[in-house]
Amino acid sequence: MKTDKVQSSSEGSFTSNGAPRVFTVEHLNTLIRNLRDQGYAVIGPVVQDAAIVYDEISSSEDLPIGWIDTQSNASYRLTKRAAKTLFNFTVGPQSWKKYLHKPSVRILEAEKNGNEFAVNDAQPPAKKQAFLGVRACELHAIAIQDRVLLGGPYVDPIYAELRTNTLIVAVNCEKAGGTCFCASMGTGPRAEHGYDLALTEIRESDHHYFLIETGSALGATVLAGLPAEVASESDIQAANRVIATATHQMGRKVDMSEMKEILYRNTENPRWQDIASRCMSCANCTLVCPTCFCTTIEDTTDLRGTRAERWRKWDSCFTMEFSYIHGGSIRTSPGTRYRQWLTHKFGSWGDQFGSAGCVGCGRCITWCPVGIDVTEELKAIRDSELVEAGSIKSKE
Amino acid sequence: MRSVAKPKLAVWKFASCDGCQLSLLDCEDELLQIVGAIDIANFVEASRNVMKGPYDVSLVEGSITTPHDAERIHKVRRQSKLLITIGACATAGGIQALRNYTDVKQYASYVYSNPEFLETLNKSTPIADHVFVDFELRGCPISKAQLVETVSAFLNGRKPVTPPYSVCMECKRRGTVCVMVAHGTPCMGPVTQAGCGAICPSYHRGCYGCFGPKETPNTGALADQWKAMGITNDGIVRSFRGFNAYADAFRKESEAHEE
Ligand code: SF4
Ligand code: SF4
Ligand code: SF4
Numbered sequence A: 001m002k003t004d005k006v007q008s009s010s011e012g013s014f015t016s017n018g019a020p021r022v023f024t025v026e027h028l029n030t031l032i033r034n035l036r037d038q039g040y041a042v043i044g045p046v047v048q049d050a051a052i053v054y055d056e057i058s059s060s061e062d063l064p065i066g067w068i069d070t071q072s073n074a075s076y077r078l079t080k081r082a083a084k085t086l087f088n089f090t091v092g093p094q095s096w097k098k099y100l101h102k103p104s105v106r107i108l109e110a111e112k113n114g115n116e117f118a119v120n121d122a123q124p125p126a127k128k129q130a131f132l133g134v135r136a137c138e139l140h141a142i143a144i145q146d147r148v149l150l151g152g153p154y155v156d157p158i159y160a161e162l163r164t165n166t167l168i169v170a171v172n173c174e175k176a177g178g179t180c181f182c183a184s185m186g187t188g189p190r191a192e193h194g195y196d197l198a199l200t201e202i203r204e205s206d207h208h209y210f211l212i213e214t215g216s217a218l219g220a221t222v223l224a225g226l227p228a229e230v231a232s233e234s235d236i237q238a239a240n241r242v243i244a245t246a247t248h249q250m251g252r253k254v255d256m257s258e259m260k261e262i263l264y265r266n267t268e269n270p271r272w273q274d275i276a277s278r279c280m281s282c283a284n285c286t287l288v289c290p291t292c293f294c295t296t297i298e299d300t301t302d303l304r305g306t307r308a309e310r311w312r313k314w315d316s317c318f319t320m321e322f323s324y325i326h327g328g329s330i331r332t333s334p335g336t337r338y339r340q341w342l343t344h345k346f347g348s349w350g351d352q353f354g355s356a357g358c359v360g361c362g363r364c365i366t367w368c369p370v371g372i373d374v375t376e377e378l379k380a381i382r383d384s385e386l387v388e389a390g391s392i393k394s395k396e
Numbered sequence B: 001m002r003s004v005a006k007p008k009l010a011v012w013k014f015a016s017c018d019g020c021q022l023s024l025l026d027c028e029d030e031l032l033q034i035v036g037a038i039d040i041a042n043f044v045e046a047s048r049n050v051m052k053g054p055y056d057v058s059l060v061e062g063s064i065t066t067p068h069d070a071e072r073i074h075k076v077r078r079q080s081k082l083l084i085t086i087g088a089c090a091t092a093g094g095i096q097a098l099r100n101y102t103d104v105k106q107y108a109s110y111v112y113s114n115p116e117f118l119e120t121l122n123k124s125t126p127i128a129d130h131v132f133v134d135f136e137l138r139g140c141p142i143s144k145a146q147l148v149e150t151v152s153a154f155l156n157g158r159k160p161v162t163p164p165y166s167v168c169m170e171c172k173r174r175g176t177v178c179v180m181v182a183h184g185t186p187c188m189g190p191v192t193q194a195g196c197g198a199i200c201p202s203y204h205r206g207c208y209g210c211f212g213p214k215e216t217p218n219t220g221a222l223a224d225q226w227k228a229m230g231i232t233n234d235g236i237v238r239s240f241r242g243f244n245a246y247a248d249a250f251r252k253e254s255e256a257h258e259e
């Protein structure tokens, strides 16, 4: 996957910066405190309403200590175990786009004064934010949104401002969830680039510590303020074992070979109708997806007609209005809307932005209320060609 | 004397609980603006000062349940340039449309000692079944924000923003954890129109479907999932027979699970 055009505080230096270090689990708190002292709002995983979501934290006590998740189609459950693990879970319902490509933003306000009106499109200045616990798939998702929203001639200034003020502390996965398939998308489970610092949580015998890799000059500066020692060869081996565990746990996989061509060839496949009978076009899949970027614009006026506001909100290709042009919606049937989503993610995204639009995080499978599984649908479409080819052969 | 006449607004009540009219009264901050922008010409719940028609905008609350009301709604229509129905009663028949699934005479005999004096229709029906409706505002009750939005949109000559997509969209935008997926609680959100701001899931409750069916609702897919979650047919029927029991999509789904 390409990672050009990633603009961040750590621009231009995502190669590993020096030898990996180690610090004890207690020093994670020192890291959080240091970041807060430097003016960062530290955002990390926390347990809320029986799920792990992202919110501001003030110490490592706020992390989901001991919590572990079980995920499958339309099902997510948390359980607590005695082991005081900090990051032994996989991604939950929210993604970092909540903080970078926000769900609703007021993009301008206008005030009428006699025959004139004044427009104010200034945004509040972005505050410095540090993400703690960004997984490999999420690093790729952020890189994809960077390409979409910062690449090309039209840059989204709101995203750019938030992105420049974001520091990223990644965490390598020890556990892959039941709906994860980053390994087959080439986006995980190891954090390879796009971070300022990357942690691996290691628990061996009675030793609980972190291996830290540096991904940028900014990361190196942050690390310099911590009592970290140079990692030994056995620490590095231990970290590798952690990540290997996750690789072997992937709950799903996708064969991406020729996927775009297959999808383009199958616009009239009867499978879309079959999906339409199960899909509610509720849009959950698109809104939980960390790469989906579509928005709608809503204008409001006050009763006197002297003040107007324009809001930008997350939208989805599952709504009717999404494809509304003069005369009506183009995609009136839910089957065509599902086809748009799947074909965009795994096909036309490549033509547009040079990579797949999916990072294999599995959110759309877990959080679809009826458990429709993109990996299963892709396989069904792929296999339908085999069946067709097979039946043609047998007739000959 | 004013140089430009303000638009005249009337509020009408049919079979309903008054909750939607209360939403209008509840617009404390906006009410002064509303009064500044329009003449409230006929709103008996708020004022005895009634001006004669015709009216520029009529807000109609409630469903049609009596022969008398079936006549009266035509009079309202004749006096109104724009007729906007507000709430589940006016747009779908309301909770009182549960009578549509049973024998109303039998009900009446339980409640009244002399039911023969009652003049009531067998069905509770939405306003649009009787007269042409210019715009429908959903909800039980309606959302204050959507009401202000609708009134100001009409005053400013633009289309109101009342999106017909799912409650799930609002749930996800506000960052609520899905109660279906994370708690196993059945939720009407995926087939219900947005507008409330996804209040119930934020309190760990499934959506009750107050805003009625969303655009292209796939109620069958939701019912199948509930069955897989262990909900009985009876439970499914009850869920679809709430405040919008007589809305087409909900009615058909509930009938499909009747035993
Ligand atoms: S695939 Fe699932 S989450 Fe996506 S729109 Fe359909 S029912 Fe909703
Ligand atoms: S399409 Fe699904 S699995 Fe892929 S990135 Fe989006 S939410 Fe994750
Ligand atoms: S899948 Fe749909 S919502 Fe997501 S980016 Fe593509 S068009 Fe937009």
Ligand code: SF4
Binding pocket: A284, A369, B167, B168, B169, B171, B172, B176, B177, B178, B179, B180, B181, B187, B188, B189, B190, B198, B201, B206, B207
């Ligand atoms: S809680 Fe209900 S409304 Fe919210 S996303 Fe889940 S199914 Fe949709």
